[in-house]
Amino acid sequence: MIKVGIIGCGKMADQHAVQIQRITGAEIIAVCDSEPLMARQMSERFNIRRCFTNAQEMLDAVQPDVVHITTPPQSHFQLGKMCLAAGCNIYVEKPFTLNTCEAEDLIRLANRNRLKVTAGHNAQFTYAMVRMRALVKNGYLGGKPVHMESHYCYEFGDASYAKALLGDSNHWVRKLPGSLVQNIISHGISKIAEYLSGVSPMVIAHGFTSPFLKKIGENDIVDEVRVIIRDEDSTTAYFTFSSQIRPVPHQFRLYGPKNSLIVDDDHQILFKVENKEYKSYLRYFVPPLEHSIQYAGNFSRNLKKFMKKDFHLPNDAALKTLIECFYKSIAGDAPLPLSYREILLTSKIMDDIFVQLQDQGSLERMKYNAGTV
């Protein structure tokens, strides 16, 4: 039995608790939140025996095997260190830490204490992403990816999170080095990081505030970001974050030297783009037919999984898969679901993006103050 503790009893903690309670052999034995009311409501709703307002007290009292840290990111590093020092493996929600230095320190400490760490990059484990990974592993691309495109976008719309952010000048998201962007893009960046080589890719980022946010006076939040990445082997990638594209895309495209793959995470579609040549006019008739057959296959696969009660909402299902894989790795039965290299590279790319966005922001403000914008 894996004994689980959760620190931070907000919305993410709820999602974790629901999935953990679906995993055989795992039990949430305690929750902790510095706000006693939040800790109590969670323990009551999920029927968890112990609740605490002090993380160290929880670690000392119940000694969990693994702790899920679902607090705002500013506290991830300190809480992570505290848990590792107490002998607990840790699942840290995204963004993993505030910067790469903190991420490196946590992983170093985990290695030293023979403990394990994972990050909340659950978007890597949706049904379609898992299928994609299996195809890549089997050589479908025909070699290392030549190019990748990751679209991970966001809608301010009616999301309660956005409402909370826009309505609160002191919201913790605003205080992150990369603000809103930092809290969201790790999902999209980690998809790229998985297939990059080396430790220091070139990153060129451009960000700005959308006309939508400017109109409501939110000039300090960057919600449009475009990034170009190139690794040491000249694999390149484009990353797009936008709050204005409709419908909001969450897509990943892998272009290989032989074939390519497209993952549409919004609809759980994996599309294979095969390198086939057709004579003359056949190229206009056969591929569309093949494409429709592929879409029908995706429909059929999703439906079959649904009928077998194995098609929960993608983010929930992905969260369960990631947690389950992590627990198996803790039990010594499997490798880590996310390599430390991938976690660190994601963090490094994000740091590079934020530095450039901050420079651009300073420049914009200087121009604004000088009256040239």
Place this chain on the structure above:
Amino acid sequence: MSLDFAALSDTGGNGYIAKPEETILVTGANGFIGSRVVRTLLLYGFKQVRCLVRRTNNSISLETMINDFNGKSVEMVKGNLLSRDACKIAVEGVSVIYHLAAGVEKTFPGCFLNSVVATRNLLDASINEQTLKRFVNISSLAVYSNEKIRRGGLMDETCEVDTKLVERFDPYAYGKSKQDELVLEYARTKGLPYVLVRPGVTFGPGKARIPGRVGIDTFGVFLHLGLNNKIPLTYVDNCAEAIVLAGLRRSIEGEVINIVDDDLPKSREFLRLYKKQVHRFISIPIPYPAFYLFSYLWEKYSKWSEGQLPPAFNRRTCATYFKGNTYSNKKAKELLGWHPRIRMREGLESLFVYAREVKGEK
């Protein structure tokens, strides 16, 4: 639609617990009901109305309305109830607090945080304010359980509060009921002078959607579930006046007061008028037993599939909203001396005019 100023003045002789020059706080003042509460207070002649609003552009309508009163009587405080400092600033020197801010999110922790934790912060800040005479906590009719009430039976202030709101999968009602519990605890342990107000379904210009108790369009077609049920509507201006009076009337400390209007329409009547006056669409009438069976099967499937479909439809929700009860505003009328100034027909007319405008804009 305008209210008669003269008619609003306190001519009862008993007076109110607060004088016009005393400071009144309204939380959630830029909300659908909150902005009307502010307006009613101004119409009542209060000269120190403090509005606590979040930092969003939604306060534009409130500010416009305040400008109609020259803005002299209103103090806008921008802040968040999750900040204890903001609460301290907001409650300084207040006589009456109308607490309308609430969590209206889709998640339990979100609703809990913005209803319960926010209320706790406000109560902690206000409990030591020597000037505080009353805390008006705005709850909801949705917190009641009708488990022990037969179909058509009366749901009033004596009914039990639902203790199984997690099973009902109703984060809003859960947050509201826990907020009520907290207020009662502060009253018991710290002597908080309070009144609990539980409005029914508020309607009026500003909220164009058909109330959920009439039916749902989740499946792409409108399912008419209310049929012959009375819908516990309260026109937003009527509701606002009842709330204002709940903060002012003497000798009603510790009372729970439900707010619904007179002449409640049946769901069938509401839908017929809506279709006639706003736009026509196809609706499928679903009898209560059929929807109850559907909810039962959905609930079972949700459990069996470990939440592949969330238990959004379940027997408790079905019963709460569609079993069909009757409602009373007797207590509100007796204790508050309130009566709905805007008649149901007039209220519905202004709703439909607004809904037509919204439809036209789309």
